[in-house]
Amino acid sequence: MGKDSKDTANSSLEQVSDIHCFGGRQLRYRHRATSLPCTMNFSLFLPPQAERAPVPIVYWLSGLTCTDENFVTKAGAQRVAAELGIALLAPDTSPRGEQVPDDPAAAYDLGLGAGFYVNATQAPWAEHYRMYDYVVDELPSLVASSFAEIDASRAAIMGHSMGGHGALMIALRNPSRYASASAFAPICAPSQCPWGIKAFTHYLGDDRSRWAQYDTCALIAGTEADIPMRVDQGEADQFLEEQLMPEKLVAALPPGYPLSFHRHAGYDHSYFFIASFIEQHLRFHDLYLKANP
Ligand SMILES: N[C@@H](CCC(=O)N[C@@H](CS)C(=O)NCC(=O)O)C(=O)O
Secondary structure (H helix, E strand, O other): OOOOOOOOOOOOOEEEEEEEEOOEEEEEEEEEOOOOOOEEEEEEEEOHHHHOOOEEEEEEEOOOOOOOHHHHHHOOOHHHHHHHOOEEEEEOOOOOOOOOOOOOOOOOOOEOOEOOOOEOOOOOOOOOOEHHHHHHHHHHHHHHHHOOOEEEEEEEEEEEOHHHHHHHHHHHHOOOOOOOEEEEOOOOOHHHOHHHHHHHHHHHOOOHHHOHHHOHHHHHHOOOOOOOEEEEEEOOOOOHHHHHOHHHHHHHOOOOOOEEEEEEOOOOOOHHHHHHHHHHHHHHHHHHHHHOO
8 A cells, every 4th residue: 555545435535654563554644524624634553453354443532632643652552452453543632724713712621632522513613623523423434435454343432531531422322333432531521520611611502401412421320321331540640530520420320330440549640541551441342342243
């Protein structure tokens, strides 16, 4: 495959880089998105097994301030993904480009790098900030149409912080699309913490009844889904009490819900925490991806 000549149904898909890693390939692509009107980057790891037969895929959603590259360079996920035969796709965390509105105050928790995986309904965000549709519909369709190396029907989803909120919320709303979901230090109750209240007020408006569709705690309390979940939380996380509130998630669980929750003394919010437990998350997803061939 040539550097910029991917044989694809999506003619705008352009390969930006292709780097060998643990016998597989760490790739980066750029494409003109349709669910949000701008050019988006995403990173994709293909394990060595993808050369022989289509492999399952795990989507990774990053947190505030990240692009598609933080996970690729800091989590150290490729070694275990290469062993298990799992593709990893990391999208960006918001729409990008000069025409995309940003927070006038340039705060890190609103606008660029802070899409919160919702479809915004309010001006000036509504045209571009459609990360829910981008992650749930556009990327899986693109994978199915453009990457014969991947079996798009075998998918799981995971993420960190804002992306942990995204992964759990998206899985709860689309349980037939994902075999399993997991999160590191997720924002569990965005309707009740400062990061979430700020973002949802701007993106969704003041009417809080519209927020529940994007709130993991609200969704899980009323769910009939039983998608297996794993959550890991560092006890020295600087955002634990004010922003993340995992105790609200545990309290909201319906009886018998298959959530495996792990607390870790001393670990903070950083990618050092993610790198320490990414292997357990990938092995967790592998269990369910293999059980659903
Ligand atoms: N304001 C803080 C919060 C941002 C933050 O901690 N972001 C997390 C996700 S919520 C992250 O993954 N940052 C990028 C990185 O560590 O590579 C900062 O800019 O350091």
